[in-house]
Amino acid sequence: MSDLYAGQVYGVDMDPRWVKRLIRAGRLADATEYTTHLLEQGSGTRLSPDMYRDFMAAMDDGICxxxxxNTFGNAAGLPVEQNAELMPYVPNYPQVTMNVVHKEDWSTTVEYGTVGQVRLTVLHEDLFLPNILERDQALRYDTGSAWPSDGVANVTPLRTTSSALKGLY
Structure with missing residues (x-):
């Protein structure tokens, strides 16, 4: 698909045979380092407004x-707003719905424009997973009448302390 649109994709390739070989050779430190490296890549990154603007400038205002x-669902990016200070997403409805809930009370949805923890529900023909709490926080985004479900915006790693966020989490 990326070839069709002349895009670039970043992928993570994991070779379990290499890990098994390292373990059999007694190189546990190397196996641990490799595994840690893979997990760090797979935990995600945060796209900041500055990064988005830099990408757009580098692509001469091409398509970004x-x-x-997240764990069980994906959401497509909607057009950015406020010079990329608001970056909304809408889930793959109806198979996935997303809510933004209070961090201390996952049963209560926050008001639109308020930050909370992302909670999703997955409903496939053969799978039902309700109320999955993600390791992410976001603004609850009102999609209006354009979409039949809420969206999320400005997704970042869930903050449970006052420490600063890192680029990777």
Whole structure:
């Protein structure tokens, strides 16, 4: 698909045979380092407004597709607003719905424009997973009448302390 649109994709390739070989050779430190490296890549990154603007400038205002993926669902990027200070996403409805809930009370949805923890529900023909709390926080985004479900915006790693966010989490 990226070839069709002349895009570039970043992928993470994991070779379990290499890890098994390292373990059999007694190189546990190397196996641990490799595994840690893979997990750090797979935990996600945060796209900041500055990064988005830099990408757009580098691409001479070309198309910059965004998506938000989490444990069991994905969300497509909607057009950015406020010079990329607001970056909204809408889930793959009806198979996935997303809510933004209070961090201390996952049963209560926050008001639109308020930050909370991302909670999703997955409903496939053969799978139902309700109320999955993600390691992410976001603004609850009102999609209006354009979409039949809420969206999320400005997704970042869930903050449970006052420490600063890192680029990777």
């Amino acid at each position: 597709g965004r998506s938000y993926g």
